[in-house]
């Protein structure tokens with residue numbers, strides 16, 4: 001009964017000082033909203049990364065020459081090319097857990113369709129590379145071993161390339177295009193893959209057979225050199241053994257002695273996933289810290305308004321004590337006021353946070369996921385902050401001497 | 410056969426000393442006083458003589474620096490602040506010179522306050538508070554806030570608050586000090602009537618005609634009782 005009436009009283013007092021309470025609430029609202037918006041952005045990013053990693057195929061191993069960036073695809077800038085088609089073929093033969101190996105070489109080329117032209121990355125790959133990456137096609141399909149053997153002039157285009165070379169509604173498959181002035185026939189278009197974890201457009205690519213690239217378009221440093229090798233295993237449990245075996249085969253092939261470091265880098269999708277997840281987790285933690293600080297600031301705001309309120313209402317406290325309010329009554333009254341601020345602030349904060357997350361998705365196009373955990377935790381936290389920062393003012397009020405309080409001007 | 414009734418109030422050699430910086434003020438200097446149940450006492454004296462100090466102690470809002478105060482047989486000096494709060498809530502009604510109503514709160518809710526801290530159900534609180542307001546002639550003013558009431562009406566709300574919990578002791582520290590004669594008379598009529606019903610009333614006043622309502626007059630000077638005399642013969646009722 002007492003508690004309920006006290007809540008009603010507290011609400012009325014807050015309503016009476018609407019502007020002041022509102023300004024105080026702002027701190028909590030911003031804090032809670034920040035927690036929710038940031039966590040949902042963080043979660044969204046995390047899930048996007050995971051989805052993307054899954055889309056790369058889970059049992060894939062990538063091998064680059066050392067000295068290239070982790071992304072590999074950015075190219076071996078000046079570094080000696082140390083991987084060859086021979087490496088890939090030999091790996092498939094000697095490492096038994098591997099189901100297949102593939103390879104690619106890469107260069108930036110001009111693509112022309114009629115009067116339109118476009119510059120993008122052209123990959124010359126083995127058909128096995130396409131199978132390993134397990135990409136899907138929105139129309140047409142992949143080139144074959146026969147295409148590779150005959151160095152056929154066939155190409156698969158990414159979505160961005162299609163958009164830039166073809167008019168809307170025009171069918172790319174079957175079209176004749178020119179890559180570096182060499183005529184090609186389009187045999188397939190990849191389904192859109194979006195941005196990579198590193199932030200480059202995975203749809204801004206053209207794929208052609210490795211042999212065609214080597215002999216007719218890109219050329220290579222020496223015959224059979226490749227930019228990277230991809231390999232796959234049937235089961236993800238085999239990845240670890242596969243990596244070990246690949247390493248020893250490669251070291252033997254490259255004649256590396258005991259002390260010499262590897263001249264290649266091996267990464268599995270699991271490794272890459274870990275790196276990405278680690279990054280987004282750090283981000284989430286950082287955002288949480290920022291949000292907690294703003295909640296703390298909100299809490300101090302609550303303490304401030306309550307201290308002002310205790311001072312302003314000293315006489316009222318005296319009156320209440322004179323008619324029989326015990327210390328616990330006065331204490332409860334101010335604590336409930338503090339918690340009410342926390343609850344109201346938390347509630348508005350949750351709404352604003354969800355709205356902010358939605359707007360982020362709509363305006364910036366970032367994926368966001370409203371985590372119900374974050375909502376609950378932020379809300380509880382804001383109430384706890386109110387309670388914690390209300391303790392001191394409430395105690396101060398409860399310890400007033402009734403006579404002095406009554407005499408307060 | 411004589412019926413022995415415990416005196417409601419027994420004060421024994423009470424001192425109150427205030428210290429402000431290096432200066433000590435002796436507001437009470439050895440006050441001893443006994444007041445029986447059902448009495449109507451007026452306390453008089455010049456300003457600064459210690460009347461309010463005494464009233465605050467009698468109302469359990471303050472404690473003497475020295476000496477004892479028994480209320481209804483209980484030694485208040487040994488009670489904790491929560492126990493004193495309970496006594497204030499159940500046994501004492503206090504009326505102040507400056508009304509001391511809670512601002513921006515309706516007359517009804519002001520009058521309800523002691524019952525609120527007693528934990529009564531809301532409906533009962535409202536019913537009793539409305540009855541108390543009616544008792545002081547404020548029917549229909551339940552929803553008015555203090556600023557919407559005249560001084561006399563505010564003091565009547567304060568009296569309603571003091572009597573709503575039916576205390577045995579009603580203390581009024583210059584209740585008419587801020588009021589015109591008409592309002593003062595109304596207030597005194599209410600206090601007299603309450604005393605007629607058996608409530609013990611102690612009242613501080615400067616005005617002789619206000620003091621004339623009481624049956625006993627205690628004069629305080631410089632923190633000491635200067636005179637204590639019965640001004641009206643006590644009317645004995647019900648000797649069955």
Ligand SMILES: Nc1ncnc2c1ncn2[C@@H]1O[C@H](COP(=O)(O)OP(=O)(O)O)[C@@H](O)[C@H]1O
Pocket residue numbers: 427428429434435436454455456457458459460461462463
């Ligand atoms: N809280 C206090 N601190 C210091 N001196 C006080 C305090 N309260 C009262 N006094 C002093 O005690 C004396 C008696 O005050 P009070 O009881 O209010 O007198 P009265 O009510 O008879 O006018 C006065 O001299 C006053 O200044």
Ligand SMILES: [Mg+2]
Pocket residue numbers: 460461462582
């Ligand atoms: Mg006084």
